[in-house]
Amino acid sequence: MTSADIDVTMRTIVADLGHDSLKPLTYTRSSTDLEVGGQTVFEHIEDGLEEDVDVLVPEHLEEVTEMNSELYNLEREVNPEIGGSVLLYNSTVIPNDEIRRELGNLQSGEGLYHQENFIAGVTDDLEDFEDLEETINSMDRTEVSEEPAILEYPWDMVEHNGGLIEQAFPGGEIKGMLSEDATVLGSREQVYLGEDAEIAANATIDTSEGPVYIGSGTKVWPNSRIEGPAYIGSDTKVGAGQNAVIHENTHVGDIARAGGELEDAIMNSFSNKYHYGFLGHTVVGSWVNFGAGTTNSDLKNTYGTVQVDHPEDGKIEAGLKVGATIADHTKTDIGTNVYTGKQIGPVAKIADKVTDDARPFTWQNPGEEADYDPERATEHAERMMDRREEHLPEGYAEAQKNLIRELSNNLR
Secondary structure, eight states: OOTTTSOTTOEEEEEOTTTTTTTTGGGSSOGGGOEETTEEHHHHHHHHHTSOOEEEOOGGGHHHHHHHHHHTTOOOOBSOOOOSOEEEEETTEEOOHHHHHHHTTOOBTEEEEETTEEEEEEESOOOSGGGHHHHHHTSEEEEOSSOOEEOOSHHHHHHHHHHHHHHHOOOOEEOSEEOTTSEEESOGGGEEEOTTOEEOTTOEEEOTTSOEEEOTTOEEOTTOEEESSEEEOTTOEESSSSOEEEOSSEEEOTTOEEOEEEESOEEOTTOEEOSSOEEESOEEOSSOEEOTTOEEOOBOTTOOOEEEEETTTEEEEEESBOOOEEOTTOEEOTTOEEOTTOEEOSSOEEOSEEOSOBOTTEEEETTEEEEOOHHHHHHHHHHHHHTTGGGSOTTHHHHHHHHHHHHHHHHO
16 A cells, blocks of 8 residues: 555554553553564554554553654554544554555545454544444445454464564665675575674574574574574674574564574564573563473464463463463563463463463462562562663663552452
8 A cells, every 4th residue: 555545634543452462461561562474563554554544452551652653653643633534454464465445445434354353444423432443334345355464362473473574674785794604595595684782603594494583792602503483683692601402483682682492483572582491472562581491382282273261351262382471571480381372471470380370469488478668679670680781772671560569440
């Protein structure tokens, strides 16, 4: 879709319609600001629509979403004043060619759907986030035939992660230092290495099944292995503590630490997995720290379907391989084992064998569980953020602390 296809006076707004279904990740951020496939969800949608877009989020997420605009360098308005016609777009749907074509044909009061999934619609009646459900339900339906990538639940993000990495890959280019003693299996044209990035001797980059993106300032330590499609953000350390084996379909964000084994995993920026242990088919938020030896299961011993107890939608048959969802500001003790499909946090501390979901503000010790005091939680979160202060916009830590306090009042 281009500006010639729609009324140039019409505002395009991405609505946080994944706020409930993508919990527990979205207790502390808009679904537009989740990372997947080498970008935020917002960036995938903005690139796909080929339009400048704004965002509509729940009021309690407004401050932190504005901070994330600066953190991720996103030009957008958060919860703008709405007047006149609006093209409303679902934050859980990645645009494809058919969607782009059909959006230009929508009239006011018409909505675009794939089966039961709302994609977008034009309205003159929207005032704020609380009006979304009523506004969408009043629209006339137009169907698209091709199923788009829909990120309804966290495990859907894992499913589409590899394809989105390939879609966002800018092309091969070596700007940093690739050691002569490093090994590239497959085409070097499928390797992007940013400025001041370094791949050390005896590291292996395997592009046989897809591209590998390594951002500026990132270092890959000796004897680590990265298999594409994979995305590693900027200023991240790979294999600094424990040699890293990063298998296909893995996204690691900026200013993160990746060690041990990751497979079909998404780890947002500022999270630390420095030591040995396995993460598979798992989505991890920001400001998560993994104690040495933390491992999650992503497959039942029975090879049966994994049933997830979703925070909003209850029991869901989620698939054969489903790991954990671990939300922002959560920490694990050394030797923590997280059972298949568990939903953790945000603002939790887990330990030992995690056989049940950990609700927000859970503090676990072996054999016991208590509430995580919100003032202690804000203090602990601030300590971790202080270690990355130079990478954060002014006011970011305070916005995170304000949100933690507000959540503690609403959820406890």
